[in-house]
Amino acid sequence: MMQVLTFALGILLAVSALAIDDVVATGSFTSKAKAKQQLVKPKRVKGLPSTAALSPQISEQSRVEISRFIYQAPALEEQIAALLLPVTGSQIETTTLLTTKDKINQLFVTNGFINTGMVIPDQQIHKGALKLDFISGKISDLQISSRLKDKYISSRLEINEPFNLVQLQDALKLLEQN
Incomplete structure (x- = not known):
């Protein structure tokens, strides 16, 4: 059975001193192959302190x-x-x-x-x-669209501070396998 897990997260800095705009990452995983293709490797981010x-x-x-x-x-x-x-x-x-x-x-x-x-x-x-x-950056909001309960998904994502995109992607891959 193909599960579609769509997530949207708003990332907000704990302190505005960095002057980074809110970053919004969105994605949709429909299969393991597509999940690998859709994973984003972090590159240079505009907006870091100049x-x-x-x-x-x-x-x-x-x-x-x-x-x-x-x-x-x-x-x-x-x-x-x-x-x-x-x-x-x-x-x-x-x-x-x-x-x-x-x-x-x-x-x-x-x-x-x-x-x-x-x-x-x-x-x-x-x-x-x-x-x-x-x-340290953190996630300020997590919005989940899935047929699974939000609490079930968010409890398995274990989002820590400082926020790490790679760890979130790994958690989403594990969640998709379940």
Whole structure:
């Protein structure tokens, strides 16, 4: 029997600081073969924090010395640490810092965290310490159209914060198999 599971979800950032427009993902799975074709691999998402979002204190300087970063990443901690390592402990151009921020945001998108990102808040660099803020995306609304009960479907999707599109797609594939 062919089941059609249609879903629509609205993804909204927990904090508007990222200035990302609401993302709406929709899809319709009618068979395993079509499900594989319809799965979306996350690519570059427009609307992530731009390089212009750097604080005035930092952007007025052409070079900054960063001895350490203060942050609490919602995911991908090892990969983020690896991206921050080359810019730690020496004087760097502010453009290099911005490029690193963009790489971290792209890392989130590439790994399915399509509405999670990093911003560099307005601050003075004190003793070489730079604070980084991570904004975790979440699902604000889940609308399900199916002949199955909404509660049954939503209980099996286990949508966590930060939101991850790949995890949602995997959960939908498992749900379709049932």
